[in-house]
Amino acid sequence: MDRAAAQAGKPRATAILVPGAGGAVPSDFLIRNRAALEQRGIATILAQGNVGAAVASASRPVVVVGMSRGTLAAAAGSSRANGLVLVSGPLMPGPAPNSVKAVAGSPSALPTTLIVHNPNDACASTPASGVAPFQAWSGKAQIAWVSSGPGQGNPCGPFAAHGFAGNDDTAVSAIASFILSR
Known part of the structure; x- marks a missing residue:
């Protein structure tokens, strides 16, 4: 686990980062914005397997943040976290x-949750049309809509609308505000 922000000063919260299907590569939205979270006083830990174990070892408050396919593992391991993004x-x-x-099975299995989604996301696996029904099912999820252009490449890739194509700062700001409010 990497605690880079903890060495730079006293972080106000911890984010467990769970990258998308491509893994912890520089282009992944969470990896490319890791330093931006740390600059806002949020320690980051890259989940390398068991998200629940990372939550248990993290300084509080702790929020699990999953990207794309990583949201599945994030939701599965977040029951003892202070929040889920x-x-x-x-x-x-x-x-x-x-x-x-x-994966969650029941809304009671999820901590307070923030959904960060792009209304222009053209990835077939993550349609924006799933946001409102999920919010209704969960009964407690907040939504941060972050628009961007269509981007480029694979519609499910990190530089398409799915990965906020050039509007990272707005998405990172929403995530950081949620984490720091825990």
Whole structure:
């Protein structure tokens, strides 16, 4: 686990980062914005497997932040966290073989949740149309809509609307505000 922000000063919160399907590569939305979270006083820990174990070892308050496919592991390991952030995730059953709803099983299994989604997300597995039904099902999820252009490349990739194509700062600000409010 990496606690880079903790060495730079006293962080106000901890974020457990769970990257998308591509893993912890520099282009992943969470990895490329890790320093921006740390600059806001949030220690970051990259989940390397068991998210629940990372939550248990983290300084409080702790929020699990999952990106795209990483939202599944984030939801599964967040029950003891102070919050959960679902970034461009497959929220409801449908085109995705798995969904956050299916992984969680019950709204009571989720901590206070923030959904960060782009209304222009063209990824078939993470349609914006799943956000409102998930919010209704959960009964407690907040939504931060972050618009950007269509971007480039794979519609499910990090530089498309799915990854906030050039509007990272707005998405990071919403995530940081949620984390620091825990």
